[in-house]
Structures are given as structure tokens and as C-alpha cells.
Amino acid sequence: MLRNSVFSCFVFYAVLLVLKMYMLAFITGQLRLRKKAFANPEDAMRHGGPQFHRLDPDVERCRRAHRNDMENIFPFLFLGAIYSMTGPSLGVARLHFLVFTACRMLHSVAYLAALPAPTRSLAYVLAQVPCVSMALQILAAVATYA
Amino acid sequence: MLRNSVFSCFVFYAVLLVLKMYMLAFITGQLRLRKKAFANPEDAMRHGGPQFHRLDPDVERCRRAHRNDMENIFPFLFLGAIYSMTGPSLGVARLHFLVFTACRMLHSVAYLAALPAPTRSLAYVLAQVPCVSMALQILAAVATYA
Amino acid sequence: MLRNSVFSCFVFYAVLLVLKMYMLAFITGQLRLRKKAFANPEDAMRHGGPQFHRLDPDVERCRRAHRNDMENIFPFLFLGAIYSMTGPSLGVARLHFLVFTACRMLHSVAYLAALPAPTRSLAYVLAQVPCVSMALQILAAVATYA
Numbered sequence: 158m159l160r161n162s163v164f165s166c167f168v169f170y171a172v173l174l175v176l177k178m179y180m181l182a183f184i185t186g187q188l189r190l191r192k193k194a195f196a197n198p199e200d201a202m203r204h205g206g207p208q209f210h211r212l213d214p215d216v217e218r219c220r221r222a223h224r225n226d227m228e229n230i231f232p233f234l235f236l237g238a239i240y241s242m243t244g245p246s247l248g249v250a251r252l253h254f255l256v257f258t259a260c261r262m263l264h265s266v267a268y269l270a271a272l273p274a275p276t277r278s279l280a281y282v283l284a285q286v287p288c289v290s291m292a293l294q295i296l297a298a299v300a301t302y303a
Numbered sequence: 304m305l306r307n308s309v310f311s312c313f314v315f316y317a318v319l320l321v322l323k324m325y326m327l328a329f330i331t332g333q334l335r336l337r338k339k340a341f342a343n344p345e346d347a348m349r350h351g352g353p354q355f356h357r358l359d360p361d362v363e364r365c366r367r368a369h370r371n372d373m374e375n376i377f378p379f380l381f382l383g384a385i386y387s388m389t390g391p392s393l394g395v396a397r398l399h400f401l402v403f404t405a406c407r408m409l410h411s412v413a414y415l416a417a418l419p420a421p422t423r424s425l426a427y428v429l430a431q432v433p434c435v436s437m438a439l440q441i442l443a444a445v446a447t448y449a
Numbered sequence: 450m451l452r453n454s455v456f457s458c459f460v461f462y463a464v465l466l467v468l469k470m471y472m473l474a475f476i477t478g479q480l481r482l483r484k485k486a487f488a489n490p491e492d493a494m495r496h497g498g499p500q501f502h503r504l505d506p507d508v509e510r511c512r513r514a515h516r517n518d519m520e521n522i523f524p525f526l527f528l529g530a531i532y533s534m535t536g537p538s539l540g541v542a543r544l545h546f547l548v549f550t551a552c553r554m555l556h557s558v559a560y561l562a563a564l565p566a567p568t569r570s571l572a573y574v575l576a577q578v579p580c581v582s583m584a585l586q587i588l589a590a591v592a593t594y595a
Contacts, residue, residue, distance in 0.1 A: 158534055159531075159534050159535065159590060159591060162594050165590075165591040165594035166591075166594045166595065168531055168587060168591045168594075169588065169591045169592065169594055169595045170595075171527065171531075172528070172531075172584050172587050172588050172591075173588075175524045175527065175528065175584060176581075176584055178520070178524065179524075179577065179580070179581070182520060182521075186570075196513055197510070197513070197560075197563070197566075197569075198563070199563050199564070199565055199566050199569075200566045200570075202565075202566070203565070203566035203567065204566075223520065227519060227520065227523070231523055234527045
């Protein structure tokens with residue numbers, strides 16, 4: 158399958174997005190240490206005492222960004238892989254993957270930097286366009302097998 | 304792989320479920336606007352002021368439904384794809400996919416409409432049956448490679 | 450693809466991890482019943498009354514463990530499948546899968562048992578090593594298709 162150039166193109170952007178998600182997890186961890194705000198008492202005990210078992214708005218913001226990624230990037234990993242098997246042209250397919258990747262990168266930046274609304278929402282909606290497009294093209298390709 | 308009719312059948316239901324999840328995200332967004340309950344201060348500022356940076360029980364209900372979908376539909380996307388490669392009969396495989404899809408649709412309806420317990424829990428448990436069945440059949444197929 | 454021994458080896462560990470996640474969901478449900486702490490009013494009504502629509506620290510701990518699994522095991526399901534297609538040796542590939550699986554099992558135990566820090570964090574970091582390794586090897590394999 159990696160000799161299929163559309164699939165390999167998809168894989169490239171998909172792995173970048175997975176690494177971006179790992180980056181969010183890393184930032185969450187760093188924020189927890191810097192702001193001394195831990196989700197578990199045993200972590201707080203190791204880093205100063207039970208009073209640091211607490212919420213922090215910056216940590217929560219990062220976790221919301223991460224959750225939104227799960228809601229959107231994980232379905233992309235599925236849709237992009239299947240869409241690549243439906244025989245789209247490389248140019249059209251790459252456009253789908255590029256728009257999604259760029260918008261989700263912007264989404265994370267807009268979330269973490271708390272950019273004024275509706276920057277983040279626009280990035281979210283624009284990223285959905287290639288996803289819904291792929292979903293509909295896949296349905297058209299397999300509808301006879303339902 | 305899309306010429307494999309079991310796999311294509313799986314893909315059909317899987318994409319429907321992904322679209323169902325997108326629908327939950329859409330409903331969450333609409334509820335946030337209608338109930339004026341935003342997770343981020345910058346969103347609240349755009350829609351009336353900082354007092355709308357608040358929780359709302361209907362929004363939280365929708366988010367719980369969405370999270371439960373992530374916990375269950377994402378593993379199905381994996382299990383269903385692999386199970387399709389183990390050579391099941393189309394009829395048996397379609398039954399697995401149909402039961403899961405129908406139960407997860409019911410789960411969302413029961414969650415959003417707050418149907419009396421145990422409707423939602425029953426839908427959840429019934430949807431797990433084909434998943435565990437597929438997991439065990441996959442394990443049986445690959446156990447010699449562990 | 451199941452005749453590819455690296456892929457089948459990956460599938461074996463991947464399915465074990467999915468079953469482990471189902472186990473966490475099951476434990477969460479049992480804890481909700483035992484501690485009488487329900488996320489939804491309709492569940493509380495069925496199990497004693499509206500006062501049981503409440504949070505419980507043990508239930509929340511289990512949910513954090515589950516969410517962390519979603520953040521880490523779902524990307525593994527993707528990376529492991531693609532990595533298996535890049536032609537790694539079976540020994541090296543199995544080492545990647547085994548380290549990840551063992552560390553994520555330990556992560557769940559450390560989370561649920563609230564083992565002293567940094568046991569859980571170490572398991573998390575160690576499990577990331579094979580994931581980042583696979584991500585980089587995949588990127589190297591498909592970089593020319595970007």
C-alpha cells in the first residue's frame with residue numbers, strides 16, 4: 158500500500174498530525190509542572206504537597222485542545238486511509254490532506270494562544286470540509302455493499 | 304481492499320458512524336450558542352461577555368455522549384477493518400456491523416434525549432457484543448504470530 | 450495483510466490493548482454502581498435518587514486512565530499498522546509492540562492503584578519511545594510523497 162502514492166501522501170500528513178498531538182500532551186505535562194497543577198494526588202505529593210492537586214486554566218485549555226484533536230484527527234486517520242483506496246487523483250487528494258493538516262495546525266495555535274474568536278472555530282470548520290468530502294466520496298464508492 | 308465485499312460493507316457502516324460523531328460535535332456547538340455556555344473566555348467575549356464562560360448541563364450531556372463514542376466507535380474502526388481481513392462470511396460480518404451501528408445510533412438518541420435508564424446502558428452493552436466477538440476472532444486468527 | 454507476519458504480530462498486541470481499554474470502561478461502570486456516583490440524572494434516578502448524580506474520585510481516576518489510553522493507544526493503532534507496511538524486521542518490530550504494550554499495561558495498573566509517582570509517568574514516557582520511533586521510520590519511508 159505504501160507504493161500507492163496517494164496513500165503515502167496521506168500517511169505523511171497523518172503522521173505529522175499524530176506528532177502534533179504528542180506535542181500537545183508534552184505541553185500539558187510541562188504546564189502541569191510549571192503551574193504546579195496535578196490531576197492526581199500522588200503526582201502532587203511528589204511535587205510539593207496535596208495543595209497542588211488542583212485545576213489550572215492553562216492546563217485545562219491544553220486538554221481541551223487535545224480532546225478536540227481526538228474528536229477530529231482520529232476520524233481523519235480512518236477517512237484518509239480509506240479515501241486513498243478509492244482511487245482519487247493525487248492532486249485532489251493532496252489538497253484534502255493539506256487543507257486538513259494546515260487547519261488543524263492553526264486550530265492548535267489558535268487554541269493555545271487563545272486567539273480572538275472566531276479564528277479557532279474557523280480553523281475547525283474548514284478542517285471539516287475535506288473530512289466530509291472524503292466521507293461522502295467513500296460512501297459513494299461502497300454504497301452498493303451496504 | 305475495497306473490492307473485498309466484507310471490507311466495503313464495514314467501511315459503509317464505519318463512515319456512517321463517523322458522520323454521526325460529527326453530528327454530535329455540531330449539536331454541541333449549536334447548544335453552546337443557544338444556551339450561551341462557552342468553554343473558552345475568548346468565545347464568551349465574542350458572544351456577549353465573560354459571564355457566558357460557563358458550564359451547561361445540556362452541553363455537558365452532549366460532550367459525554369461524544370466521549371463515549373470516542374471510547375467505542377474508534378476501536379470499532381480498527382477491529383472492523385482487521386476482522387474484515389480474517390475472511391468471515393458476508394452475512395455474519397454484516398450482522399456484526401449492523402448490530403454495532405444500530406446500537407450506537409440508539410445510544411446517541413438515548414443519551415441526548417435522556418431516555419430513562421437502562422436504555423442507554425443496554426445499547427452500550429449490546430454494541431460491545433460484536434466488538435468483543437470481532438476481537439476474539441482476530442486474536443484466534445493471529446495468535447500464532449504473537 | 451494478515452499473511453504479513455509483522456502486521457499480524459502488531460494486530461495481536463493491538464487487540465490486547467483494545468480489550469484492556471474495554472476493561473477500563475467496565476471497571477468505571479462497576480465503580481459507578483458500587484460508589485453510587487452517576488454522570489447522568491436518569492442513571493441516578495434508577496439507582497436510588499438524584500443525590501447520586503455526583504462525582505467520585507475513584508470513578509474520575511478511572512476515567513483519566515481511560516482518556517490517557519485514548520490519547521496514546523489510538524495513535525498506536527494507526528502507527529503500528531503503517532509501520533508494519535514499511536518492511537521492518539520481525540524482531541525489531543515485535544520489540545516496538547511489546548515495549549508499548551507492556552508499558553501501557555503498567556500505566557493502567559499504576560493509575561488505578563495510584564502507585565507513587567513517577568511510576569505512571571515513567572510507563573507513559575517509555576511507551577512513547579516505540580511510538581516516536583515508528584513515526585520517524587514511517588516519515589522516512591514516505592517523505593518523498595509529501
